[in-house]
Amino acid sequence: MFGLMSDCLFCKIAAKQLPAKLVHEDPDTVAFEDTNPQAPTHVLVVPRKHVATLNDLGPEDEAVIGRLHRVAAQLAKERGFAERGWRAVMNCNREAGQTVFHLHLHLLGGRTFAWPPG
Ligand code: 5GP
Numbered sequence: 001m002f003g004l005m006s007d008c009l010f011c012k013i014a015a016k017q018l019p020a021k022l023v024h025e026d027p028d029t030v031a032f033e034d035t036n037p038q039a040p041t042h043v044l045v046v047p048r049k050h051v052a053t054l055n056d057l058g059p060e061d062e063a064v065i066g067r068l069h070r071v072a073a074q075l076a077k078e079r080g081f082a083e084r085g086w087r088a089v090m091n092c093n094r095e096a097g098q099t100v101f102h103l104h105l106h107l108l109g110g111r112t113f114a115w116p117p118g
């Protein structure tokens with residue numbers, strides 16, 4: 001399996017070895033509903049390839065990082081809040097609150113967000 005890390009939660013979701021509410025699939029990415037949503041829309045967009053953190057990106061990963069953002073924007077348009085606004089968040093390592101060490105973009109939308117973040 002492409003990039004599959006056998007002990008990784010999001011690799012298993014991408015490979016359909018664990019259940020999730022999938023909202024998007026393509027050859028390079030999958031997106032699914034977060035189980036602990038922090039907004040009316042809280043979707044995680046992940047590369048199928050296992051990359052642990054933003055610190056671990058290689059030059060070959062640049063295209064898929066762009067793809068994550070394009071998938072998020074498409075979902076925001078489909079859900080009707082693209083123009084009102086939405087947030088894309090990628091937490092990197094402990095101080096930022098990363099708890100799952102497979103790269104993921106949080107798509108948050110459907111409410112107003114504070115800045116600066118807490
Ligand atoms: P992080 O804190 O690493 O940036 O984000 C991890 C996210 O994954 C959290 O928002 C958390 O609610 C979500 N999450 C953790 N375990 C699962 C799971 O088994 N399924 C789904 N769909 N989301 C999960």
Ligand code: ZN
Nearest residue numbers: 008011050102
């Ligand atoms: Zn993984």
